[in-house]
Structure formats: C-alpha cells, structure tokens
Amino acid sequence: MKSKSSNTHMTLHLKVWRQKGPHAEGKLCDYELEGVNPDMSFLEMLDILNQKLILKGEEPVAFEHDCREGICGSCSMVIDGNPHGPQKSTTACQLHMRHYRDGQTIVIEPFRAKAFPVMKDLVVDRSAFDRVIQSGGYISVNTGSSPDGNALPIAKEKADLAFDAATCIGCGACVAACRNGAAMLFVSAKVSQLALLPQGQAERSERVAKMVYQMDAEDFGACTNMGSCAGACPKDISLENIARLNREFMRSMVSGRKSYPRGDGANEGSPA
Amino acid sequence: MSANSSFLTSTIGKKYLMALTAIVWSLFVMVHMIGNMLIVVGAEAYNNYSHALTSNPMIYLIEAFLVAVLLFHAVTGLTLVVRNSRTKPKFYSVTPMREKSASIASRTMIYTGTATLAFVIWHLITFKFGPTYFVTYNGVEMRDIYKLVIEKFHEPLYVAGYAVVMILIGFHLFHGVQSIFQTLGISHPRYNKFFKFFGYTYAVVVAAGFISQPLFVFFAR
Numbered sequence: 347m348k349s350k351s352s353n354t355h356m357t358l359h360l361k362v363w364r365q366k367g368p369h370a371e372g373k374l375c376d377y378e379l380e381g382v383n384p385d386m387s388f389l390e391m392l393d394i395l396n397q398k399l400i401l402k403g404e405e406p407v408a409f410e411h412d413c414r415e416g417i418c419g420s421c422s423m424v425i426d427g428n429p430h431g432p433q434k435s436t437t438a439c440q441l442h443m444r445h446y447r448d449g450q451t452i453v454i455e456p457f458r459a460k461a462f463p464v465m466k467d468l469v470v471d472r473s474a475f476d477r478v479i480q481s482g483g484y485i486s487v488n489t490g491s492s493p494d495g496n497a498l499p500i501a502k503e504k505a506d507l508a509f510d511a512a513t514c515i516g517c518g519a520c521v522a523a524c525r526n527g528a529a530m531l532f533v534s535a536k537v538s539q540l541a542l543l544p545q546g547q548a549e550r551s552e553r554v555a556k557m558v559y560q561m562d563a564e565d566f567g568a569c570t571n572m573g574s575c576a577g578a579c580p581k582d583i584s585l586e587n588i589a590r591l592n593r594e595f596m597r598s599m600v601s602g603r604k605s606y607p608r609g610d611g612a613n614e615g616s617p618a
Numbered sequence: 619m620s621a622n623s624s625f626l627t628s629t630i631g632k633k634y635l636m637a638l639t640a641i642v643w644s645l646f647v648m649v650h651m652i653g654n655m656l657i658v659v660g661a662e663a664y665n666n667y668s669h670a671l672t673s674n675p676m677i678y679l680i681e682a683f684l685v686a687v688l689l690f691h692a693v694t695g696l697t698l699v700v701r702n703s704r705t706k707p708k709f710y711s712v713t714p715m716r717e718k719s720a721s722i723a724s725r726t727m728i729y730t731g732t733a734t735l736a737f738v739i740w741h742l743i744t745f746k747f748g749p750t751y752f753v754t755y756n757g758v759e760m761r762d763i764y765k766l767v768i769e770k771f772h773e774p775l776y777v778a779g780y781a782v783v784m785i786l787i788g789f790h791l792f793h794g795v796q797s798i799f800q801t802l803g804i805s806h807p808r809y810n811k812f813f814k815f816f817g818y819t820y821a822v823v824v825a826a827g828f829i830s831q832p833l834f835v836f837f838a839r
Contacts, residue, residue, distance in 0.1 A: 361711075426712045426714075426715075427711070427713050427715070427718075428714045429714075429718065432715055432718075434716075453711055453712045458710065459705065460704060523718055524706070525706055525720055525725065526702035526705060527705035528702075555624075558630055561629075565704070565705050566629075567629070567705035568630075568632060568633060568698045568701055569630075570702070571801065572720035573717075573720070573721075573724075574717070574719055574720045576717075578714075578717075578718040585800065585805075586807065586810070588800065589801075589803045589804065589805030591630070591803075592800070592801055592803040593803030593805075594803075595631075596630075596634065599631075
C-alpha cells in the first residue's frame with residue numbers, strides 16, 4: 347500500500363452523468379473537485395461535490411446510499427465502466443479515494459440496463475429485483491414458538507453454500523456489469539440460498555419457475571456465461587450459483603407442476 | 619401455458635437449447651477434424667473414408683439432422699442476441715477492467731457464429747457440390763475428393779481464408795464448449811477448473827487441427 351499523508355489533497359476531474367428525470371435526456375457533465383482527502387470514501391467525495399454545488403446554487407448529484415458500510419446494497423454507480431468501481435469485492439461506499447491520484451479523471455455513470463431505468467442522475471429504479479423476490483424468493487412458514495435448536499440437521503457444506511449465496515445484498519451490480527443486462531447472478535443466489543436448505547424444499551420447484559419467469563418478464567437479458575457479473579459482485583457470489591439455477595430450473599420443469607402462474611409477483615399460496 | 623412451451627420461451631430454456639445443439643456440432647467438428655487427418659496418410663485412405671461415409675444411406679438422415687441443428691442453434695442464438703440488445707440499451711463510456719469485463723471470445727459469439735455459418739455454406743459449395751473427379755480402387759469407383767482438396771489447398775488465398783475462419787471457429791468454441799457445462803448446470807467446485815481447461819483445449823485442438831491440414835498440403839503435397 348502507498349502511504350499517503352492524509353494532508354495531501356487531490357484535485358479530481360469528474361465526469362458525472364446528469365439526467366433531470368426518467369424521460370429527460372442525460373449527458374456527462376464535467377466538474378473539477380479540489381481538496382479531496384485520500385481517506386475519504388467515494389461517496390464522501392461525492393458529498394463534497396454536492397456541498398459545493400449547493401453553495402453555488404446548482405442541483406446536487408442524486409445518488410443512492412444508506413449504510414455506507416458495504417452491507418445494504420444501496421449504492422449503485424458505475425465508476426470508469428466498473429460497477430462499484432475498480433476494486434474487487436468492494437461496494438462503492440467502501441471504495442476509498444486513496445486508490446486515485448491527483449489530477450485523475452473519473453467517469454461516473456448510473457447502472458445501465460433496461461430493467462433498471464434511470465430515475466435521476468445516478469439513481470436507477472431497482473424495484474424489478476423486489477418483484478422477482480415477491481414472485482417466489484421466500485419460504486412460507488407456520489409461525490409459532492421458535493423451533494428447538496438442531497431440530498433440523500443441515501450438512502456443513504450445504505449450510506456454507508447457502509450462506510455464501512445469502513450474502514447477496516441485491517445491489518444489482520451483476521445486472522450493471524452484464525453486457526446483456528441479465529439478472530442471473532442475483533436470481534441464482536436467491537434461488538440457491540433456499541434450494542439448499544430444508545426450509546426451502548416445500549416450494550422449491552414452484553419458486554425457481556416463478557422467479558425465472560418474473561426475471562424474464564422484467565426485461566432482464568439472457569445469460570451468455572461471460573462472468574463479468576461475478577467479477578463485479580461486491581459479495582463474491584460465485585458463478586456456480588448460476589449453474590445451480592439452470593439445474594434447479596430444469597429440475598422444476600421435469601418434476602414440477604405442469605404450469606405455474608406467470609409473473610404477477612403475487613404469492614400463490616400452497617406449493618404443488 | 620404448458621410447462622414445455624414456457625420452458626422453451628424462457629431465457630434459461632433457450633440457453634439449454636443452445637447448449638444441447640452446441641454439443642452436436644462440437645462433436646461433429648472434432649470428428650470431422652480427426653477424420654480429415656487421413657489427408658496425411660494418402661489419397662486411397664482419404665477417398666475410402668469419404669466413400670464409406672457418403673455411400674451409407676444413413677448419410678441423408680444425418681446431414682438433415684446436422685443442418686436442422688445448426689439452423690436451430692443459429693436462430694435461437696439470434697433471438698437471444700436480439701433480446702439482449704434490447705435489455706442492454708446503452709453501454710458505459712469507459713470499458714470495464716479485468717474481472718468486471720467480459721472476454722473477447724464471449725463478446726463476439728454472434729460474429730464468430732455468423733462467420734461459421736457463412737463458412738459452412740461456402741465449404742459445402744466448394745467440396746460437396748464442387749467439381750467431381752473419379753477414381754477406382756480395387757474395382758470400386760468412387761469420388762476422388764482427395765484431388766479436389768489438394769487443388770484447393772494449393773490456392774494461397776483459399777488456404778489463408780480457411781485458416782482465418784478456423785481461428786474464428788476456435789474463438790467460438792473457446793467460449794462455447796466450456797460454457798456448455800455451466801449452462802447445463804454441470805458444475806462442481808472440484809471439477810470446474812477441469813471443465814474450463816477441457817473447453818479451452820477442445821477449441822485449440824479443433825482449430826489447430828483444421829489449420830494444420832491446408833498448411834500440410836500447401837507445403838508438403
């Protein structure tokens with residue numbers, strides 16, 4: 347690691363996508379930002395930019411953020427063509443300015459996919475993911491007192507794989523990175539997490555079919571196994587999940603009910 | 619909507635169709651490449667092999683099957699490309715880096731695939747429907763395809779064009795063959811490296827094998 351003093355401030359040339367609304371024409375606007383501290387996170391750098399814009403009476407850059415500790419999946423921007431920036435396994439909020447040098451030009455764009463329309467500047471509408479989850483990404487349980495510990499034995503390997511899949515924060519970087527705008531990595535993580543665990547078995551066949559049909563209905567693209575989704579994933583969701591999704595989908599087609607209601611996102615109640 | 623029709627119209631179902639049809643043609647090009655290696659052995663071996671294949675009445679069935687599978691693969695691939703161009707309306711102004719990017723082979727499947735289809739048509743016109751010479755071995759008259767191949771492989775432009783197309787087919791297989799495993803859901807942490815290695819090697823072997831034949835004829839026959 348380069349040891350840069352916190353006092354060394356940088357000047358950056360930013361090219362930021364500005365778009366007034368969902369139907370407005372957008373374009374990249376140039377901003378020169380002085381006094382960037384290398385210890386700042388990328389979002390803090392944008393905060394500084396926005397403060398300066400506000401003081402000048404201009405509209406600040408709209409971008410999504412929430413936890414700023416890399417676990418909520420809110421931040422959604424493409425930095426120099428890379429979703430969440432150039433660092434591997436890192437959300438944009440956990441990207442720090444020490445990875446940039448004085449005088450560097452940084453291009454910041456919103457996630458691009460038909461299923462994620464731009465609402466304003468860097469903010470995109472990711473509710474398509476919510477509708478995919480609503481279509482089947484849950485388990486139906488009878489609530490009551492909590493079950494006894496170890497009442498449901500789960501093999502260590504399965505628990506690990508399920509947990510790995512469950513680390514998906516649903517940020518949409520996979521869709522943003524994909525040249526087809528496909529959501530396979532996201533859907534595969536959500537399907538895998540439940541298909542691997544005993545609690546997910548009851549709705550296993552129905553779930554994968556409904557989620558895949560909803561994914562298609564939301565205008566996500568088709569997977570061509572390029573693998574840039576896994577490269578861009580801040581949580582390192584593996585491509586093996588996509589293979590599992592393909593398997594689960596085929597299994598559902600072969601062994602499942604003859605047809606499943608297509609994509610309105612409603613809970614259809616009891617499984618087949 | 620029946621389960622089958624919804625399966626076939628889904629993006630994953632279409633990918634299954636791509637993979638299954640890809641298996642047929644991946645096997646075909648490998649077998650074709652190995653069979654053609656008889657060019658090194660000599661005219662009689664090469665012509666006898668060709669005669670054994672073309673004189674079998676099953677050949678029409680197999681040819682029809684291969685053509686149907688190829689067209690099916692091309693049309694399904696095209697529908698996926700059209701869908702994907704709609705679902706990704708705009709690319710970024712900067713090209714992504716390293717693992718966040720996509721390999722050249724995976725990005726150019728439609729182009730290498732189109733080139734392959736065009737080549738197959740050209741290839742059939744050149745050889746299958748090309749000039750017919752005859753030769754007789756042990757009293758059996760058969761087509762002297764060897765003579766035509768030797769003729770063609772002595773044209774420098776033909777050899778160069780052939781080599782370029784084989785490189786493009788190699789690129790197509792490079793992404794395609796290892797991709798079959800992933801699409802069919804054949805994946806396991808222990809074997810995934812092998813699947814990739816197998817796919818890459820398969821592509822290189824097929825392309826290098828096909829390129830070696832015109833070069834051999836051009837320089838040594």
